[in-house]
Amino acid sequence: MAEEPQVQVEETEAPAEMNIYDAIREVLKKASHRDGLLRGINEAARAIDRGDAKVCFLAENCDLKEYKGLIRALCTEKDVPLVMVSDRNTLGEWAGMCKVDTTGTARHIVKCSSVVVTDVDEETQAWKVLSNYIHSQHS
Numbered sequence: 001m002a003e004e005p006q007v008q009v010e011e012t013e014a015p016a017e018m019n020i021y022d023a024i025r026e027v028l029k030k031a032s033h034r035d036g037l038l039r040g041i042n043e044a045a046r047a048i049d050r051g052d053a054k055v056c057f058l059a060e061n062c063d064l065k066e067y068k069g070l071i072r073a074l075c076t077e078k079d080v081p082l083v084m085v086s087d088r089n090t091l092g093e094w095a096g097m098c099k100v101d102t103t104g105t106a107r108h109i110v111k112c113s114s115v116v117v118t119d120v121d122e123e124t125q126a127w128k129v130l131s132n133y134i135h136s137q138h139s
Helices: 020-033 041-050 065-078 088-094 125-137
Strands: 037-039 055-059 082-085 114-117
Touching: 020 037, 020 055, 020 088, 020 114, 020 125, 037 041, 041 065, 041 114, 055 065, 055 088, 065 082, 082 088, 082 125, 088 114
Parallel strands: 055 082
Antiparallel strands: 037 114, 055 114
């Protein structure tokens, strides 16, 4: 009998568990690449009202409470998941509203109160982590 060739299997580390902040950043980045990211109160409100929104992100430190009330009401009415983000600068950076210098540091960040994702790759780990987070918040 001929000997079977031995196959060497490399051991790979299991991917580290992604936290919610990394998941949000990744979902927003992928949605932006797919032209599925709308930024600002006006675009967000229109997308939610039309029923195009998969998920909405709203900054907790939004200038006007009326804006927050409008987005919350629309999300509730249209059954769109709403994820609160602590800071407008952070949301603006994650939504790609900044310049990135040669070292990879975000510069000239534009503040953003709300972002809506309309097109998302539902097979990514980031989307699964975000979906689990949303379901755990609404349970």
